[in-house]
Ligand SMILES: Nc1ncnc2c1ncn2[C@@H]1O[C@H](COP(=O)(O)OP(=O)(O)OP(=O)(O)O)[C@@H](O)[C@H]1O
């Protein structure tokens with residue numbers, strides 16, 4: 152069995168009276184693609200925000216390759232190799248695509264910016280858009296730009312928060328291939344509502360509901376899990 | 392007594408500033424200029440009204456704040472609204488407004504300080520001190536105006552609409568509130584309060600085109616210490632600062648007192664942005 | 673390449689201007705150049721990094737008094753004093769930044785304004801040392817830079833131009849460097865930057881210090897070149913002026929501050945001949961700019977026709 156790279160123990164975070172994350176344990180195995188799913192408001196974004204350091208936990212412990220990083224500020228966690236792409240697109244709108252990715256590459260002290268940026272853009276298929284202003288990109292391209300920024304960081308753990316949201320179905324196939332090509336060098340934690348993508352990519356799945364872990368296992372196990380069907384798939388069906 | 396007068400006038404001015412910030416999220420750097428304008432206009436009005444100074448002053452109390460409020464509403468409609476109330480752009484714009492108003496006052500009224508006679512000159516003779524009846528009147532008048540503002544904000548429909556807009560501009564708009572009108576009204580009300588404060592004060596000090604600096608600084612101090620946008624905090628802070636101002640300047644020179652006060656308030660903003668009292672009204 | 677040619681050409685045009693302009697205007701040009709260095713400092717923090725300070729007068733005054741006090745009280749020669757002025761500006765910016773950068777947006781504006789006000793009042797309060805309101809006039813012997821006499825128009829212009837040229841080229845190199853990209857990142861999206869592993873507080877502090885060095889050098893040069901330091905240079909007005917220059921010329925453009933300083937200088941010069949209320953022009957310019965041309969002249973030019981303009 153592969154080593155645990157990122158581990159969360161009994162994480163708790165409340166907003167006012169609401170326990171958005173309520174005692175979550177999760178071990179990410181080095182080199183896996185791990186999907187985090189759950190209905191809207193389950194606490195997925197909050198949970199990965201705790202991992203990446205965007206917000207501080209009320210209780211619990213986070214370790215990266217055995218090192219306690221619970222109190223480490225966000226930017227230092229990124230330097231240690233935890234990259235995060237935002238659910239709500241967050242780019243530098245008035246800078247060029249090149250500059251967006253270059254900022255990621257130079258933040259980790261890359262030597263040859265041009266080459267590294269080009270490589271990252273190539274992987275998401277945006278190499279020709281290098282000089283375009285980011286704000287003028289289509290929504291799908293802005294999502295991919297975020298992924299490119301994450302790639303340029305060369306992370307050990309890449310956290311993707313609903314990356315396929317807003318992508319056209321044609322783009323999704325390319326994206327799935329891209330994520331698959333990242334492992335095992337990079338470990339991927341993927342938050343995703345598109346079940347096809349999840350079942351296709353993930354080796355393991357954790358289901359979150361009301362801030363708690365509802366189930367964990369392989370895609371097949373999760374698919375046949377009654378509780379999950381009730382809480383999550385059921386809800387999804389009711390909505391559509 | 393000096394302290395009370397100061398606190399009363401300061402409270403009126405600062406509540407105006409706080410109201411504008413609270414509802415509109417606009418930091419109005421021209422607030423002191425509105426104060427100055429109120430004083431200078433009071434002098435002008437008093438010039439034109441013959442007879443007992445009483446008539447001139449009361450006319451000024453009605454007319455000067457109205458004119459100032461109208462100017463403020465105009466500035467809101469033609470400048471602030473077009474900036475979409477972007478916080479940084481509005482600060483720059485109100486700095487511009489400050490220069491324009493100050494310099495207009497200089498052109499129209501000249502560089503000299505203008506006295507305005509008090510409406511009455513009664514002295515209240517107590518065993519130990521004599522009190523100027525006018526100063527006592529100022530304190531009561533300010534309290535009356537503040538009560539009126541409080542009543543307006545909490546008990547009338549217009550006030551309710553203003554508070555609704557403060558909570559959430561978008562929702563207020565969705566409920567059919569004319570946010571533009573509310574904002575113009577709040578900005579006018581804030582400026583009008585500064586002008587009323589100035590008309591109250593002007594028989595005690597004098598009207599001068601540069602007189603807006605101190606009220607502006609003090610109002611900022613009060614609003615920040617009281618907690619940005621909190622009316623209750625503003626009142627408490629005005630009282631404390633107005634009263635302590637006299638005490639402080641007994642120990643230190645006015646300049647040193649200002650240095651210490653300004654530095655202290657900057658530190659409050661850095662380390663306790665919610666104000667010293669923290670309570671939100 | 674094109675970019676460097678443009679900026680060298682501007683510098684050559686300034687050399688030429690000195691040769692052909694009548695003394696009155698050549699003299700104005702010296703002042704404009706020094707003020708433009710100040711505005712470039714302001715532009716580094718505001719135009720590129722989005723830090724809207726209302727307290728840069730404090731940094732200008734730190735340079736002015738840093739240099740002026742050393743010359744006046746300690747008899748230091750002008751050139752080292754000029755350098756000391758730059759350091760004083762940078763140190764003051766660092767001090768202010770350590771505190772003010774804990775805030776953002778409107779609070780940052782108010783906090784910087786208040787710190788500058790503390791500086792201004794302190795200059796008035798310690799008038800025994802600073803000369804307070806009246807200020808201090810520097811004498812001829814105190815104003816020799818490398819054997820050039822700053823009481824004479826022509827050498828003064830050359831020193832002003834050299835300072836400006838150094839500042840311009842340093843700034844150009846800065847904004848085109850990796851650090852220049854970090855400056856823009858602070859303006860555009862701080863949260864994203866943090867999640868790329870950048871430390872916004874540290875980066876902004878560095879930016880402010882660089883801005884402070886520019887402002888401090890400008891303040892020191894102003895004292896040494898024109899022979900006078902006074903409390904009024906620390907007043908709010910000297911925080912507003914560089915902002916105005918930058919807004920007019922174009923925030924986030926290398927040449928904008930020069931253009932803005934030049935235009936505004938002549939606009940105020942012209943109106944102060946007509947009325948004592950000439951500051952109204954400053955006020956009106958501020959309002960008109962934020963309303964109708966928030967990008968300024970060069971910013972608009974860049975947006976429409978010259979996307980390569982740095
Ligand atoms: N900053 C915040 N302040 C207050 N409440 C918050 C905050 N962030 C999240 N919440 C609340 O915490 C709960 C969990 O939110 P979170 O964004 O983590 O859910 P999610 O699983 O990512 O949902 P989605 O699938 O919609 O992205 C929600 O009820 C949300 O309203």
Ligand SMILES: [Mg+2]
Pocket residue numbers: 195196197238
């Ligand atoms: Mg989410």
